[in-house]
Amino acid sequence: MSDDEADPELLALLRQSLGLGPGSSTACPSTGVLKSAEYICDNAIDVAISPGGTKAAAETIWRHMQQKHYSTETWSSHKLHPQSKDEATVNFIFTMNLLNFSFWSELPLEERFAVEYRGRRWTGYWSLVAALQRALDEGYAITTPSFWQDLDLCPDGVLEHIFRSATAEPIPLLAQRIAILREAGDILHRQFDGRPANIIARANQSAAALVNLLVEHFPNFRDSTHFHGREVRLYKRAQILVADLWACFNGSSYGAFDDIRSLTMFADYRIPQMLQGLHCLLYSPRLESRIKRLHHLHPGEDMEIEIRGCSIWCVELLRLEIERRHPEAKGKVNAVLIDFFLYDTCKEMEARGEADGMLPHHRTRSIFY
Numbered sequence: 624m625s626d627d628e629a630d631p632e633l634l635a636l637l638r639q640s641l642g643l644g645p646g647s648s649t650a651c652p653s654t655g656v657l658k659s660a661e662y663i664c665d666n667a668i669d670v671a672i673s674p675g676g677t678k679a680a681a682e683t684i685w686r687h688m689q690q691k692h693y694s695t696e697t698w699s700s701h702k703l704h705p706q707s708k709d710e711a712t713v714n715f716i717f718t719m720n721l722l723n724f725s726f727w728s729e730l731p732l733e734e735r736f737a738v739e740y741r742g743r744r745w746t747g748y749w750s751l752v753a754a755l756q757r758a759l760d761e762g763y764a765i766t767t768p769s770f771w772q773d774l775d776l777c778p779d780g781v782l783e784h785i786f787r788s789a790t791a792e793p794i795p796l797l798a799q800r801i802a803i804l805r806e807a808g809d810i811l812h813r814q815f816d817g818r819p820a821n822i823i824a825r826a827n828q829s830a831a832a833l834v835n836l837l838v839e840h841f842p843n844f845r846d847s848t849h850f851h852g853r854e855v856r857l858y859k860r861a862q863i864l865v866a867d868l869w870a871c872f873n874g875s876s877y878g879a880f881d882d883i884r885s886l887t888m889f890a891d892y893r894i895p896q897m898l899q900g901l902h903c904l905l906y907s908p909r910l911e912s913r914i915k916r917l918h919h920l921h922p923g924e925d926m927e928i929e930i931r932g933c934s935i936w937c938v939e940l941l942r943l944e945i946e947r948r949h950p951e952a953k954g955k956v957n958a959v960l961i962d963f964f965l966y967d968t969c970k971e972m973e974a975r976g977e978a979d980g981m982l983p984h985h986r987t988r989s990i991f992y
C-alpha cells in the first residue's frame with residue numbers, strides 16, 4: 624500500500640515512533656517487528672489497509688473497549704487462566720506460549736480436536752489452556768521445565784496423554800510440540816538455571832529486551848522469514864508471551880515493563896480475520912478466493928507474510944487513530960490490549976454464531992502461530 628492512500632499525518636506519527644522521522648528517540652531496545660511490518664505493508668500486492676475502514680473501526684473498537692472497561696484485568700477474568708500471581712503462573716504462561724499455535728482443524732466443529740475439562744469441551748487456544756490445567760489437576764508437573772527433560776517421568780506417552788483429545792482428531796503438530804518442550808527444557812536448564820523467571824530478570828523490565836532474549840536463546844520463538852529480499856520479523860509467540868505476563872500481573876512484579884508499547888499485535892490467524900471482517904484489511908480477489916476455498920497458504924509465501932505484516936501495521940494505525948481522536952486513551956490503549964480485545968471479541972462472535980458471515984481465517988500450518 625503506498626503512502627498516499629493512508630492518512631499522511633498518521634503515517635508520519637507512526638514512522639516517527641519507528642525512529643524513521645525527525646526527533647524520534649531510539650534509546651530503548653527494539654524488536655524490529657514494526658519496521659518489518661512497515662516494509663511488508665509498503666510492498667504488499669495482495670493485501671492493503673483501508674484508511675476509511677481503519678478510521679471507522681478505530682471508533683467502534685474504542686467505544687466497545689470503554690463499555691467493557693477492557694484492561695489488563697480482563698486477562699485474569701478468563702477463569703481458565705491461572706489466577707495466582709507467583710512464579711508458578713510465570714511457568715504456566717511460559718509453557719503455554721511455547722505451545723500456543725496452530726489449533727485450527729479441517730474437520731467439522733464437532734469432530735475437531737477438543738479437550739474435555741471442567742465438564743465441557745474446549746477448542747482452539749482454550750483447548751491448550753484446558754489441557755495444561757487438567758494435567759496439573761491430574762498431578763503432572765507439565766509447567767515445570769525439569770519435567771520436560773525427565774524421560775522417565777515424562778516419556779512421549781505421558782505428553783500424548785496430557786494433550787489427549789475428546790474426539791478422534793489429535794492435537795495438531797503433537798510431535799513438534801513435544802520436541803519444543805524437550806528443547807526448551809534443555810535450554811532453560813543450561814542457560815537459566817531451569818527457571819523462566821530468570822529470563823525475565825535478565826530483561827531488566829524491558830519488553831523488547833525480553834522478546835529479543837526469547838528469540839536469541841530459543842529457536843522455536845524465531846518467527847522470522849524473508850520477503851522481497853529482506854529478513855522480516857513477526858515474533859508472534861515471543862511477543863504474546865511478554866504481553867500475557869504484563870496483563871496477568873497487571874504491569875507489576877513479573878509483568879513490570881517500561882516499554883510495553885514497543886510490543887505490536889500478535890500476527891496469528893484470528894486477528895487478520897477480524898481486521899478483514901472489520902473492513903480494515905482488503906484482500907485481492909485471488910487471495911480472497913484461496914481463503915474462501917480453504918486452500919492452505921504455505922509458511923513464508925508472500926500472501927501469508929502480507930496478511931501477517933499488514934495486520935501488525937493496521938493495529939498500529941488503529942491505535943494511533945484512537946489516540947488522535949481520544950487523547951485520554953493514550954494511557955489506556957496499546958497494541959496489546961487492542962489485539963486481546965479483537966481476539967476475545969472474535970471468540971464471542973463465534974460463540975454467538977455471528978462469525979459465519981465472515982471470510983474464514985487463512986490456513987497456514989505453522990509452529991509460529
Ligand SMILES: Nc1nc2c(c(CN[C@H]3C=C[C@H](O)[C@@H]3O)cn2[C@@H]2O[C@H](COP(=O)(O)O)[C@@H](O)[C@H]2O)c(=O)[nH]1
Pocket residue numbers: 697698701723724725726727746747748749867888889890891892893894962963964966967992
Ligand atoms: N493475536 C492473538 N492471537 C491469539 C490470542 C490468543 C488468546 N489470548 C488470550 C489472552 C488474552 C486475550 O484476552 C485472550 O483471552 C490466542 N491466539 C492465537 O490465536 C490462534 C488460536 O485461535 P483459535 O483457534 O480461534 O482459538 C493461535 O494462533 C493462538 O496462538 C490473542 O489474544 N491474540
